[in-house]
Amino acid sequence: MITFTVNGETREFSGDPTTPILWYLRDELQLTGSKFGCGMAQCGACTVHVNGVAQRSCVLPVSAVSGSKITTIEGLSKDGDHPVQQAWIEHKVPQCGYCQCGQMMQAASLLASNPTPSDEEIVQGMSGNICRCGTYPRIHKAIKSAAKTMAGVEYFIPETEGEKA
Amino acid sequence: MSQYFDLTRRSFLKSSAAAGVLVLGTYFAGAAPRVMAGVLAKPSESAKTANLFVALRPDGIVEITCHRSEMGQQIRTALAQIVADEMEASWDKIVVIQGKGDLKYGDQNTDGSRSIRYNMQRLREMGASVRYLMRQAAATRWNVPIDSCSAQQHLVTHSSGKTLTYAELVNDALSITPPELDKILLKKRSEWRYINTAMEHIDLKDIVKGKAIFAADVLEPKALIAVIVRPPVVGGKVKRFDAKAAKAIKGVVDVIEIPAPKGAPLFQPKGGIAIVANNTWAAIQGRRALSVTWDDGKNGDYNSEAFKASLLATVSSPQSSVREIGDAATILAKASDKLVADYYAPHLAQAPMEPPCATAMYYKDRVDVWAATQNPQADMATVGAMVGLPKEKINVQVTMLGGGFGRKSKPDFSAEAAYLSMKTGQAIRVQWTREDDIQHSFYHAVSAQHIEASLDKNGAIEAYLHRTAFSPIASTFQEGATAPGSFELRLGFTDNPINTPNMKLENGEAPAKARIGWMRSVSNIFHAFAIQSFIAEAAHKAGRDQKDYLLETIGPARIVDVTEQNAQYDNYGADKATYPLDIGRLRHVIEKAADMSGWGRKLPKGRGLGIAAHRSFLTYVATVVEVEVSDSGELKIIKSWASIDAGTVVNTDTVINQVQGGSIYGMTAAISEGITFDKGRVQQSNFHDYRVPRMSDSPLEIEVEIIPSEAPPAGVGEPATPVYAPALCNAIFAACGKRIRQLPIGDQLKA
Numbered sequence: 001m002i003t004f005t006v007n008g009e010t011r012e013f014s015g016d017p018t019t020p021i022l023w024y025l026r027d028e029l030q031l032t033g034s035k036f037g038c039g040m041a042q043c044g045a046c047t048v049h050v051n052g053v054a055q056r057s058c059v060l061p062v063s064a065v066s067g068s069k070i071t072t073i074e075g076l077s078k079d080g081d082h083p084v085q086q087a088w089i090e091h092k093v094p095q096c097g098y099c100q101c102g103q104m105m106q107a108a109s110l111l112a113s114n115p116t117p118s119d120e121e122i123v124q125g126m127s128g129n130i131c132r133c134g135t136y137p138r139i140h141k142a143i144k145s146a147a148k149t150m151a152g153v154e155y156f157i158p159e160t161e162g163e164k165a
Numbered sequence: 166m167s168q169y170f171d172l173t174r175r176s177f178l179k180s181s182a183a184a185g186v187l188v189l190g191t192y193f194a195g196a197a198p199r200v201m202a203g204v205l206a207k208p209s210e211s212a213k214t215a216n217l218f219v220a221l222r223p224d225g226i227v228e229i230t231c232h233r234s235e236m237g238q239q240i241r242t243a244l245a246q247i248v249a250d251e252m253e254a255s256w257d258k259i260v261v262i263q264g265k266g267d268l269k270y271g272d273q274n275t276d277g278s279r280s281i282r283y284n285m286q287r288l289r290e291m292g293a294s295v296r297y298l299m300r301q302a303a304a305t306r307w308n309v310p311i312d313s314c315s316a317q318q319h320l321v322t323h324s325s326g327k328t329l330t331y332a333e334l335v336n337d338a339l340s341i342t343p344p345e346l347d348k349i350l351l352k353k354r355s356e357w358r359y360i361n362t363a364m365e366h367i368d369l370k371d372i373v374k375g376k377a378i379f380a381a382d383v384l385e386p387k388a389l390i391a392v393i394v395r396p397p398v399v400g401g402k403v404k405r406f407d408a409k410a411a412k413a414i415k416g417v418v419d420v421i422e423i424p425a426p427k428g429a430p431l432f433q434p435k436g437g438i439a440i441v442a443n444n445t446w447a448a449i450q451g452r453r454a455l456s457v458t459w460d461d462g463k464n465g466d467y468n469s470e471a472f473k474a475s476l477l478a479t480v481s482s483p484q485s486s487v488r489e490i491g492d493a494a495t496i497l498a499k500a501s502d503k504l505v506a507d508y509y510a511p512h513l514a515q516a517p518m519e520p521p522c523a524t525a526m527y528y529k530d531r532v533d534v535w536a537a538t539q540n541p542q543a544d545m546a547t548v549g550a551m552v553g554l555p556k557e558k559i560n561v562q563v564t565m566l567g568g569g570f571g572r573k574s575k576p577d578f579s580a581e582a583a584y585l586s587m588k589t590g591q592a593i594r595v596q597w598t599r600e601d602d603i604q605h606s607f608y609h610a611v612s613a614q615h616i617e618a619s620l621d622k623n624g625a626i627e628a629y630l631h632r633t634a635f636s637p638i639a640s641t642f643q644e645g646a647t648a649p650g651s652f653e654l655r656l657g658f659t660d661n662p663i664n665t666p667n668m669k670l671e672n673g674e675a676p677a678k679a680r681i682g683w684m685r686s687v688s689n690i691f692h693a694f695a696i697q698s699f700i701a702e703a704a705h706k707a708g709r710d711q712k713d714y715l716l717e718t719i720g721p722a723r724i725v726d727v728t729e730q731n732a733q734y735d736n737y738g739a740d741k742a743t744y745p746l747d748i749g750r751l752r753h754v755i756e757k758a759a760d761m762s763g764w765g766r767k768l769p770k771g772r773g774l775g776i777a778a779h780r781s782f783l784t785y786v787a788t789v790v791e792v793e794v795s796d797s798g799e800l801k802i803i804k805s806w807a808s809i810d811a812g813t814v815v816n817t818d819t820v821i822n823q824v825q826g827g828s829i830y831g832m833t834a835a836i837s838e839g840i841t842f843d844k845g846r847v848q849q850s851n852f853h854d855y856r857v858p859r860m861s862d863s864p865l866e867i868e869v870e871i872i873p874s875e876a877p878p879a880g881v882g883e884p885a886t887p888v889y890a891p892a893l894c895n896a897i898f899a900a901c902g903k904r905i906r907q908l909p910i911g912d913q914l915k916a
């Protein structure tokens with residue numbers, strides 16, 4: 001039995017421990033915000049946070065997340081109002097939207113570890129995430145504006161909420 | 166706004182029928198063309214039945230049916246903008262229903278950048294009809310002339326100041342005969358409040374919360390998951406397979422063979438073996454454990470290197486004429502100083518971010534399908550043929566598409582799901598992996614072109630010969646076809662904009678040893694690459710500025726009719742009086758983009774600007790790219806600028822986003838390694854070896870300007886793509902003097 005939390009809720013898993021977390025989230029928990037794009041850590045569509053850090057859930061076996069706190073796009077904020085999500089709306093980033101949950105999870109993690117990234121650091125931090133619709137210029141701008149709003153503001157993080165509870 | 170599917174809506178309409186819902190487009194009273202007259206017109210002459218485009222509910226909510234597929238071009242928003250504007254609906258009372266596949270809608274093939282072109286007029290008429298009905302209902306209620314009643318934002322106001330809401334008028338309107346077409350007064354452009362604005366798209370918030378429903382996110386019906394191993398070679402068949410190890414995997418419930426297709430590929434599944442499991446991971450594991458021996462068939466010899474040589478050989482000798490004026494052949498035979506260039510571009514895969522996926526449930530007398538499809542009517546036909554039911558019995562619900570780019574107008578994946586559901590009696594979701602997508606697509610054609618020209622004493626092109634050869638899309642529909650359909654040649658080849666007294670365009674034949682299909686802007690990609698690169702090469706030979714020379718080469722502002730030059734040209738199916746090939750508009754976008762980029766400014770060493778312009782899908786785009794090439798051959802795209810003249814546009818922000826995205830998509834052709842074959846098998850398998858642009862490849866700024874225009878609406882999704890690779894390669898030449906004639910760029914700058 002492997003135990004971990006997803007968006008603050010405790011989960012127990014007793015299936016094939018090699019199952020990538022992505023399929024557990026999508027097939028079992030029906031949390032479909034995390035997407036399948038490549039299955040080999042090449043595109044970032046499946047990005048979730050494990051203990052607050054962006055990880056590719058398509059290659060992360062359940063066995064590796066024992067005791068961890070997993071956050072998906074559904075848990076990134078209470079109401080879609082994480083500064084990154086707001087910046088995505090402000091800049092009208094998405095086209096088809098398929099890559100965007102992964103992009104936002106990656107961006108949120110990037111800003112959590114580096115609240116004032118330079119242009120080049122944003123490029124480096126985001127180049128593992130593919131957007132086939134080509135929204136890169138807007139993603140870049142949205143991250144810069146999210147960084148501005150986030151400066152000095154506390155926001156909802158499920159995993160720390162979990163700790164408080 | 167949340168997504169609504171047609172099924173949910175149907176039951177709503179039924180339950181609320183007693184309350185009286187004003188459904189427009191559902192009937193055609195008498196012989197006179199009434200409200201929905203536009204529906205009867207092109208593109209479908211057979212659309213004589215119900216057309217649920219607009220329904221005004223008693224609570225005042227307006228349901229607008231979007232019968233086109235949403236794949237990031239924000240068509241759901243644009244269609245709603247058009248209807249809501251003309252009907253003077255308040256935006257917060259709009260709900261968009263995704264229409265299922267149904268012939269009654271007319272054309273639903275969301276492809277060819279034509280959703281707005283086909284629908285703007287009829288949707289405006291529909292919206293305006295509702296506005297008229299609201300005014301008429303109020304006028305009758307108040308017993309005043311209709312002209313004293315005006316409608317704004319869900320409210321009818323009489324000149325005396327009294328008002329009634331649309332909700333209050335729904336019931337009255339039900340008994341009013343819709344106006345005849347000539348009574349409908351469309352708004353003036355100056356009165357538009359939604360059309361031609363940058364309003365936020367209706368699905369934006371759902372997407373940002375992770376709530377948008379793509380094909381694999383459909384939870385009802387609860388489906389088993391199938392992953393399929395397909396023949397690696399087109400036309401190949403299963404010789405034998407051993408399912409024992411696969412069946413031993415926990416969660417695998419069945420292993421089923423899918424029959425090989427017959428005749429031309431069409432959109433038939435390739436055949437193969439399906440692993441059916443109760444979760445995706447088990448299905449993927451099961452497929453790994455399966456061993457299959459294949460019979461490769463006649464395409465097992467497909468090798469991209471050899472094929473490239475044969476294409477280049479084809480274009481080195483005379484081929485069939487496509488367009489001719491003057492006597493280019495004789496002049497070029499005599500010319501002592503010609504510019505000669507061969508261009509080559511490999512196969513590409515569309516690689517939409519969401520791999521193909523569909524769920525199907527087979528019942529004896531019908532099949533329900535949920536699919537990320539660009540053309541639900543193609544799903545109806547393809548699924549019907551696969552399971553032996555008439556297409557009317559196939560219900561296709563269209564989910565959001567995680568990108569389409571042409572791949573998802575070919576619904577082999579829906580037919581796979583339906584077949585497996587028929588065999589198992591259970592709902593089945595077929596999930597393509599990225600490997601499946603890269604290795605079993607309908608590929609953008611591999612192509613070679615040969616161009617030669619002689620310049621007159623002023624440096625102008627006096628004679629021009631251009632040959633093209635590529636594996637034709639025609640082969641997907643007609644077994645063994647080697648000649649392109651005219652629909653392929655019209656894409657940037659027949660309509661070459663070069664103004665010269667002597668021009669000869671020819672096309673050669675080439676077999677297709679893979680499934681060939683269209684990819685965003687299709688053969689415009691390689692044709693614009695060759696033509697726009699060649700013009701820049703000629704500019705260099707003539708010692709002229711690239712942009713000035715481009716303008717001179719396309720000649721003065723005028724309307725060109727290429728059919729006067731012994732050519733067949735269908736102008737994207739549009740009337741040439743309404744949508745002429747207008748060199749003035751092409752010149753204008755070139756001048757604009759050059760202006761935006763500060764063309765002519767002094768650049769540091771290693772930097773260069775390149776320009777390219779092209780008309781496709783009846784829209785004009787010019788792009789300038791600025792690059793830096795280091796001494797060691799590292800390429801960096803600094804910035805790019807694009808100007809677009811697409812005639813009347815509906816959502817200005819969407820247009821900008823599409824031009825930015827279309828530019829980056831066009832970059833794929835230049836930087837990706839392409840798709841190559843050996844022994845009939847695709848040599849790439851995922852994003853590590855089929856490289857697509859990433860943020861690190863992309864400029865961080867793509868400035869876009871929309872040319873204000875009152876011309877009829879033209880295409881937006883595709884036209885920014887073809888110009889990008891030539892503008893980029895022209896910039897590279899300006900930066901370092903290296904001319905790229907073969908795509909991808911690869912290591913050529915390092916040599």
Ligand code: FES
Binds near residue numbers: 036037047057
């Ligand atoms: S699906 Fe996980 S990185 Fe692509």
Ligand code: FES
Binds near residue numbers: 097100133237
């Ligand atoms: S928005 Fe479509 S893949 Fe990024």
